Amino acid sequence: MRLPTQWLGVAPFFIFAIMFLILPTLYLMLGAFQNDAGEFTIENIVALAQPSIVAAYWISIKVSLASSLIGAFAGLAIAIAIVRGGLPDWIRSATLTFSGVASNFAGVPLAFAFLATLGRLGLATVILNTLFGLNIYAHGFNILSFWGLTLTYVYFQIPLMVVIIVPAIDGLKKEWGEAAATLGATMSQYWRMVVIPVIWPSFLGTVILLFANAFGAIATAYALTGSSLNIVPILLYAQIRGDVLHNAHLGYAIAFGMILITGLANVFYIWFRTRSERWLK
Amino acid sequence: MKAGRFWAWVVFALGAAYFFIPLIATVEFSMRMRRGVYSFDAYKVVLGDERFQATFGYSVLAAVFTIILGVLIVVPAAYWIRLRLPQLRPIVEFITLLPLVIPAIVIVFGYIRMYGSNSPLPFLASDTGTNALLVIGYATLALPYMYRAVDTGLRTIDVRTLTEAAQILGAGWGTIITRVILPNVLIAVLSGAFLTFAIVIGEFTMASLLNRPAFGPYLQNIGANRAYEPAALAIIAFAITWGCMSLIQILSRFAPRSANRPN
Numbered sequence: 046m047r048l049p050t051q052w053l054g055v056a057p058f059f060i061f062a063i064m065f066l067i068l069p070t071l072y073l074m075l076g077a078f079q080n081d082a083g084e085f086t087i088e089n090i091v092a093l094a095q096p097s098i099v100a101a102y103w104i105s106i107k108v109s110l111a112s113s114l115i116g117a118f119a120g121l122a123i124a125i126a127i128v129r130g131g132l133p134d135w136i137r138s139a140t141l142t143f144s145g146v147a148s149n150f151a152g153v154p155l156a157f158a159f160l161a162t163l164g165r166l167g168l169a170t171v172i173l174n175t176l177f178g179l180n181i182y183a184h185g186f187n188i189l190s191f192w193g194l195t196l197t198y199v200y201f202q203i204p205l206m207v208v209i210i211v212p213a214i215d216g217l218k219k220e221w222g223e224a225a226a227t228l229g230a231t232m233s234q235y236w237r238m239v240v241i242p243v244i245w246p247s248f249l250g251t252v253i254l255l256f257a258n259a260f261g262a263i264a265t266a267y268a269l270t271g272s273s274l275n276i277v278p279i280l281l282y283a284q285i286r287g288d289v290l291h292n293a294h295l296g297y298a299i300a301f302g303m304i305l306i307t308g309l310a311n312v313f314y315i316w317f318r319t320r321s322e323r324w325l326k
Numbered sequence: 327m328k329a330g331r332f333w334a335w336v337v338f339a340l341g342a343a344y345f346f347i348p349l350i351a352t353v354e355f356s357m358r359m360r361r362g363v364y365s366f367d368a369y370k371v372v373l374g375d376e377r378f379q380a381t382f383g384y385s386v387l388a389a390v391f392t393i394i395l396g397v398l399i400v401v402p403a404a405y406w407i408r409l410r411l412p413q414l415r416p417i418v419e420f421i422t423l424l425p426l427v428i429p430a431i432v433i434v435f436g437y438i439r440m441y442g443s444n445s446p447l448p449f450l451a452s453d454t455g456t457n458a459l460l461v462i463g464y465a466t467l468a469l470p471y472m473y474r475a476v477d478t479g480l481r482t483i484d485v486r487t488l489t490e491a492a493q494i495l496g497a498g499w500g501t502i503i504t505r506v507i508l509p510n511v512l513i514a515v516l517s518g519a520f521l522t523f524a525i526v527i528g529e530f531t532m533a534s535l536l537n538r539p540a541f542g543p544y545l546q547n548i549g550a551n552r553a554y555e556p557a558a559l560a561i562i563a564f565a566i567t568w569g570c571m572s573l574i575q576i577l578s579r580f581a582p583r584s585a586n587r588p589n
Binding site: 054055057058059061062065066067068069070072073076119122123125126127129130131132136140142143145146147149150152153154155156157158159160161162166167168169199200203204254257258260261262263264267268271278281282285286296300303304307308311 | 330331333334335337338341344345347348349350351352354355356398399400402403405406407411414418421423424425426427428429430431432433435436437438439440462463465466469499521524525528529530531534535542545546549550556557559560563564567568570571572574575
């Protein structure tokens with residue numbers, strides 16, 4: 046009597062996951078290796094090498110990499126400042142609360158906020174121009190560009206880094222600092238030989254998480270730039286809506302490429318996380 | 327240490343500037359609608375727009391169904407894994423992480439191809455089916471957060487003792503889950519629910535590709551066609567996100583610290 050009940054309890058979860066997560070993904074991955082007649086082929090994958098698709102992957106990777114690295118280092122600096130910088134306690138809790146909000150403030154509204162800030166009529170653009178005579182648009186800046194998008198993505202990347210890395214910095218035991226000091230280590234030696242090696246794996250792991258986070262995102266970019274910046278998710282979006290590439294299976298191949306990249310990123314993430322957990326028990 | 331504190335303030339000030347300037351700019355921009363003076367006209371226009379009310383209502387409803395579906399799937403699974411099937415834990419944790427690996431656009435692309443009008447399970451053949459598919463898609467997006475929240479909640483209660491006590495008193499499995507376990511992890515479930523709400527309410531990709539009249543596609547449409555209303559909508563969306571996160575923080579104060587006894 047017992048065995049069926051407990052399997053009944055987990056059955057909805059597994060049925061749901063298989064039907065709406067695993068099978069649809071497998072369907073696309075298999076479709077990437079089939080032609081219209083359903084025969085096995087690698088033509089679709091080979092066809093990804095056309096310049097427009099390669100360019101889309103490349104700009105996606107660049108934006109994701111730039112925003113995750115900037116977000117990671119800025120987030121780490123802020124985390125160290127609020128945990129170890131001797132700032133008042135309320136700053137720490139206020140920063141953490143705000144980070145929780147800002148890391149979830151993404152998508153279309155985020156694009157609106159940055160258009161209102163750094164668009165042609167945005168407040169920052171206007172103030173820089175009237176107060177400092179600096180016309181950023183005349184100097185080649187455009188919110189609808191690589192740097193514009195990267196700067197916008199950083200708005201949710203930094204807080205995500207702060208939320209994840211603060212517990213890791215908290216996990217640095219006081220005794221390690223004391224032990225290092227007893228052994229005559231200088232502050233820089235303590236940071237170089239204790240702190241950085243301990244934080245490093247969770248830091249790298251989080252960078253990868255931020256990368257995957259940016260790589261799959263579409264709403265912010267679409268609302269910000271329309272289709273003027275051709276990142277992979279926007280290309281796939283256009284392909285799903287209207288078969289702009291005139292080959293249904295090429296869409297599958299693009300999706301396959303995206304899964305491959307975020308999947309690889311996450312394999313590294315898990316690997317780094319298991320390494321970091323060794324220290325932060 | 328003095329120099330350290332100085333740099334900490336500098337870092338904090340730079341960060342605060344980066345995060346507050348866009349918010350201030352957006353508020354300022356949203357109030358520029360009437361020429362020459364600041365006004366709340368953009369907010370009035372937005373809130374009075376029928377499409378705003380309709381799409382927002384639609385997304386709230388979708389979020390509510392998503393939360394219900396999420397709870398129905400996650401709570402029993404997390405409960406039995408804690409109680410009887412710990413060997414399944416790594417598999418389930420891996421599955422709940424998948425939505426972070428597979429981009430939403432890929433998941434919904436899979437749905438469109440697999441559940442089209444000509445497929446054995448033609449979700450997309452009817453409006454109701456498509457709505458259901460959107461809720462299902464949202465539930466997958468929320469899966470990592472919902473599972474983590476519920477699992478954390480279960481960790482703080484003694485699942486085994488509660489279950490055995492209920493069984494001795496003659497409770498069946500339905501009663502145990504709905505009247506013993508669920509009330510005990512209610513705060514955790516609610517945290518997961520508010521996070522789900524924050525994620526779902528302005529979601530664009532899935533709603534747009536399934537052609538649903540949701541809030542996210544409406545936002546995008548306004549952004550492409552209006553000047554000041556988008557800024558007002560951004561502030562409204564920020565306020566909603568803020569509200570959800572505050573509720574989670576308030577709830578966490580009521581959560582039991584940890585009552586788990588070793589077996």
